[in-house]
Amino acid sequence: MTNQLIEQLKWRYAVKKFDNQKKISSQDWKALEESLILTPSSYGLQPWKFVVVQEPKVRKLLTPHSWNQTQVEDCSHFVVFAARTSVNDAYLDFYFDEISRIRGVAKESTAGYRKMIASDLQQGPRSKNIAEWAVRQSYIALGNLMTCAALLKIDTCPMEGISPPQYDEILGLNKTDYRTAVACAVGYRSSEDKYALAKKVRFEPEKLIQTI
Numbered sequence: 478m479t480n481q482l483i484e485q486l487k488w489r490y491a492v493k494k495f496d497n498q499k500k501i502s503s504q505d506w507k508a509l510e511e512s513l514i515l516t517p518s519s520y521g522l523q524p525w526k527f528v529v530v531q532e533p534k535v536r537k538l539l540t541p542h543s544w545n546q547t548q549v550e551d552c553s554h555f556v557v558f559a560a561r562t563s564v565n566d567a568y569l570d571f572y573f574d575e576i577s578r579i580r581g582v583a584k585e586s587t588a589g590y591r592k593m594i595a596s597d598l599q600q601g602p603r604s605k606n607i608a609e610w611a612v613r614q615s616y617i618a619l620g621n622l623m624t625c626a627a628l629l630k631i632d633t634c635p636m637e638g639i640s641p642p643q644y645d646e647i648l649g650l651n652k653t654d655y656r657t658a659v660a661c662a663v664g665y666r667s668s669e670d671k672y673a674l675a676k677k678v679r680f681e682p683e684k685l686i687q688t689i
Contacts, residue, residue, distance in 0.1 A: 491634045499665040516618040524560060525558060528559055529557075531554065539555075549662065552634070553663060555660065560608065561654055562611070612658040623635065626663060631664070632666045636661060639657070641656060
């Protein structure tokens with residue numbers, strides 16, 4: 478398993494050209510959706526929403542606001558990671574209702590935990606930058622998706638070269654408590670993508686890893 482993990486991480490790269498004729502099977506996509514759902518987050522709050530854009534007309538609208546990158550339209554599945562703009566009382570109510578329902582515990586028993594979260598994200602220093610905090614959380618989900626896809630031999634391309642305000646308008650996120658953070662094209666590489674065979678450029682371990 479360790480060899481398989483390393484080999485697939487070496488196989489993975491940011492695809493520049495997808496094969497628009499190859500689609501991810503429903504079974505594999507369901508597994509990737511589950512990997513997104515199972516992504517860890519601070520306090521378990523999951524301050525994100527994953528918008529899977531499959532409608533060709535909508536993808537075409539997004540392309541000009543994605544530096545005209547062809548991956549938006551050519552990939553099998555296009556995922557927009559949207560981060561919450563706030564962690565308000567209503568959201569905490571929902572979260573702790575879910576804890577009570579799923580774990581079968583009295584909501585009163587979680588009061589201390591809720592107070593701790595509120596003191597940090599609603600009243601503490603981080604409350605002033607909660608949207609930025611949520612964006613950073615969404616990148617955990619992005620990394621998880623890319624790694625899980627690689628293990629299934631499914632290609633990805635993370636995309637920061639996008640215009641979030643335009644994405645928000647096109648996807649209707651500007652009317653919600655979420656805003657675009659980053660996107661990821663998912664599918665299968667084209668045989669014409671010359672970057673598929675390019676050697677990875679990575680620094681030596683001693684440049685990146687420090688053991689104290």
